[in-house]
Amino acid sequence: MKRTFPSLPLCLLTFLLLSQQCTGIRWLALSQTAQHINKTQHCKTLPGLVSSQAQLCRSNLELMQTIIQAAREVKKVCQKTFTDMRWNCSSIDGPKFLPDLERGTRESAFVYALSAAAISHTIARACTSGDLRLCSCGPIPGEIPEPGYRWGGCADNIHYGLLMGSKFSDAPMKMKKKSGSHANKLMHLHNSEVGRQALRDALVMKCKCHGVSGSCSIRTCWRGLLDLKDIAIDLKTKYLSATKVVHRPMGTRKQLVPKDIDIRPVRENELVYLQSSPDYCMKNDKLGSFGTQDRQCNKTSSGSDSCDLMCCGRGYNPYTERVVERCHCKYHWCCYVTCKKCDKTVEKYVCK
Amino acid sequence: MKSLASLSLWRIIILILPLVSLGQTFEYGWPDNYDKPPQCVDIPVDLRLCQGVGYHQMLLPNLLEHESMAEVKQQAGSWVPLLHKNCDPGTQLLLCSLFAPVCMERPIYPCRRLCENVRDGCSPIMAAFGFPWPHILTCDKFPQDDMCINTPNDTSTSEPNGHPPVCPPCDNEMKMDVILDHMCASEFAIKTKIQEVKRENMDRKVTLQKKKRTIKMGTLKKKDLKKLTLYLKNGADCPCTQLDNTRNTYLIMGRKVDKQYLLTGIHKWDKSNREFKKTMKKLKSHKCPAYENVFK
Numbered sequence: 001m002k003r004t005f006p007s008l009p010l011c012l013l014t015f016l017l018l019s020q021q022c023t024g025i026r027w028l029a030l031s032q033t034a035q036h037i038n039k040t041q042h043c044k045t046l047p048g049l050v051s052s053q054a055q056l057c058r059s060n061l062e063l064m065q066t067i068i069q070a071a072r073e074v075k076k077v078c079q080k081t082f083t084d085m086r087w088n089c090s091s092i093d094g095p096k097f098l099p100d101l102e103r104g105t106r107e108s109a110f111v112y113a114l115s116a117a118a119i120s121h122t123i124a125r126a127c128t129s130g131d132l133r134l135c136s137c138g139p140i141p142g143e144i145p146e147p148g149y150r151w152g153g154c155a156d157n158i159h160y161g162l163l164m165g166s167k168f169s170d171a172p173m174k175m176k177k178k179s180g181s182h183a184n185k186l187m188h189l190h191n192s193e194v195g196r197q198a199l200r201d202a203l204v205m206k207c208k209c210h211g212v213s214g215s216c217s218i219r220t221c222w223r224g225l226l227d228l229k230d231i232a233i234d235l236k237t238k239y240l241s242a243t244k245v246v247h248r249p250m251g252t253r254k255q256l257v258p259k260d261i262d263i264r265p266v267r268e269n270e271l272v273y274l275q276s277s278p279d280y281c282m283k284n285d286k287l288g289s290f291g292t293q294d295r296q297c298n299k300t301s302s303g304s305d306s307c308d309l310m311c312c313g314r315g316y317n318p319y320t321e322r323v324v325e326r327c328h329c330k331y332h333w334c335c336y337v338t339c340k341k342c343d344k345t346v347e348k349y350v351c352k
Numbered sequence: 353m354k355s356l357a358s359l360s361l362w363r364i365i366i367l368i369l370p371l372v373s374l375g376q377t378f379e380y381g382w383p384d385n386y387d388k389p390p391q392c393v394d395i396p397v398d399l400r401l402c403q404g405v406g407y408h409q410m411l412l413p414n415l416l417e418h419e420s421m422a423e424v425k426q427q428a429g430s431w432v433p434l435l436h437k438n439c440d441p442g443t444q445l446l447l448c449s450l451f452a453p454v455c456m457e458r459p460i461y462p463c464r465r466l467c468e469n470v471r472d473g474c475s476p477i478m479a480a481f482g483f484p485w486p487h488i489l490t491c492d493k494f495p496q497d498d499m500c501i502n503t504p505n506d507t508s509t510s511e512p513n514g515h516p517p518v519c520p521p522c523d524n525e526m527k528m529d530v531i532l533d534h535m536c537a538s539e540f541a542i543k544t545k546i547q548e549v550k551r552e553n554m555d556r557k558v559t560l561q562k563k564k565r566t567i568k569m570g571t572l573k574k575k576d577l578k579k580l581t582l583y584l585k586n587g588a589d590c591p592c593t594q595l596d597n598t599r600n601t602y603l604i605m606g607r608k609v610d611k612q613y614l615l616t617g618i619h620k621w622d623k624s625n626r627e628f629k630k631t632m633k634k635l636k637s638h639k640c641p642a643y644e645n646v647f648k
Binding site: 208209210212213214215216328329330331333334335337 | 406407417426427430431434454455456457460478483484486487488489498499500501502537
């Protein structure tokens with residue numbers, strides 16, 4: 001495997017050449033790791049890790065496969081959640097990021113929050129499924145259940161997920177060396193905490209009917225996490241209403257405060273950003289914008305994926321595509337399915 | 353709830369006139385709750401509901417969101433007594449298509465017609481034991497196209513007799529497995545004699561003699577046991593030879609529904625019958641599926 005440079009010199013080099021900061025989501029590059037991590041030597045070769053993360057890797061080797069899975073989930077869920085937007089999370093592969101995630105933009109705020117939620121979520125679920133032997137089910141609630149209800153099942157271990165997840169994903173922002181501006185660190189830590197709070201809010205009661213003959217005379221309940229895609233949708237709502245902040249003296253320390261509203265502190269469930277985003281209409285490498293040329297759009301939609309909005313008023317081109325798909329499927333006892341092949345022409349629209 | 357919209361498909365007849373499909377497909381998929389796809393596992397020999405169903409492997413988690421085999425077995429156990437009633441030829445096929453679904457790339461649900469046939473044939477039997485047709489088997493949610501499970505000889509099957517003449521609780525076979533299954537499905541069981549049988553609306557009211565011996569206490573309390581009156585639900589007119597013979601001693605099973613005690617099984621206490629004797633001996637060591645074992 002190709003050996004990457006140690007993180008500090010690379011970060012310093014990046015800082016000197018581009019005047020950019022070392023970002024805390026470089027561990028998302030793990031999504032491209034094909035290797036199974038079962039030796040401590042492998043920790044040195046993993047891309048995107050700072051030294052304390054590599055140390056966590058060596059001392060919690062079993063956890064790394066789950067963290068790699070979390071990195072894959074972040075990419076998949078982010079791109080799915082933003083399919084209908086101009087910015088669609090194309091650049092989320094690390095370890096080097098484009099300016100849309102390097103600068104402290106609204107988009108980076110979302111990615112930091114989602115990453116923090118995803119790593120804790122994936123670890124908590126791994127406890128439940130038994131993939132991680134370091135942990136087990138979450139605690140049984142102390143309250144006495146109502147008649148007909150009972151505690152059972154395996155609760156998602158959110159406590160362990162938050163503990164180990166934050167230890168890993170927050171490590172770059174907590175490095176003592178001045179390898180990045182304080183304002184950026186505060187912003188990233190805040191947004192990561194917003195993501196973890198969204199995860200705590202996603203711990204809900206789930207129940208199953210376990211009565212005789214399928215009845216609900218007895219219900220077994222446990223505390224389980226919503227799916228990561230539901231948490232991502234919640235964070236997207238926060239992304240759309242994110243607040244621009246500045247680094248300003250407050251008392252004896254400098255803190256992040258809303259830029260246009262002087263009178264209130266930043267709320268704890270509010271995503272924040274320091275740099276305004278471009279409109280992502282035209283390709284601009286300096287800003288990390290791919291532009292929407294050749295992006296598919298929806299002619300009949302009135303949302304953000306509509307052709308007017310997606311194409312930024314430049315217009316769109318229709319084209320037809322011939323697809324072959326399975327049709328008239330029939331299940332045969334026992335047990336196989338036969339289908340016919342059907343030709344179909346679909347009309348699609350792409351931005352000019 | 354998911355529905356299956358019809359898919360409009362257009363074939364290309366003239367290349368210069370391509371047309372656009374206006375249909376939409378909502379395909380059944382795996383339940384949302386699981387990160388991993390279901391695994392293909394052997395149907396265990398002690399999943400008695402689905403022995404002899406016609407295939408040997410099943411998906412876990414199943415289509416009822418049971419996540420472990422222990423959960424599948426525990427929940428399937430209460431359905432075994434219904435199989436003994438033979439209320440519809442498709443009963444096992446319907447139940448096992450959900451409890452132990454066939455291993456395919458995507459889930460295959462039972463056909464709506466199969467579900468409706470079993471429901472129409474079996475819900476009167478279930479009602480006699482105080483069980484409504486459950487929500488998990490609501491027929492409207494099952495597909496009506498060809499991608500579903502029907503009885504293999506569905507087109508040639510004649511309409512089965514869905515209403516056996518004998519009262520369901522009186523129609524149990526004198527066989528150890530059957531008695532033990534009904535014992536587990538019942539809340540209590542006692543040895544006693546019948547004092548009086550009277551019609552009351554659509555039911556038959558059974559008054560028991562004072563002298564009783566408890567075989568299975570269950571939820572029954574001692575003070576309730578003294579003046580216990582059982583109801584044969586919807587049993588005013590169906591024949592029951594056991595109730596006609598008040599001189600015999602009986603093994604009587606029941607359960608409580610709201611404020612009534614329903615008769616769920618009645619067997620003559622026949623020590624000369626070898627099968628009955630074997631059952632009573634087995635009963636001492638037999639363990640019913642317990643809810644605590646669901647999540648082992």
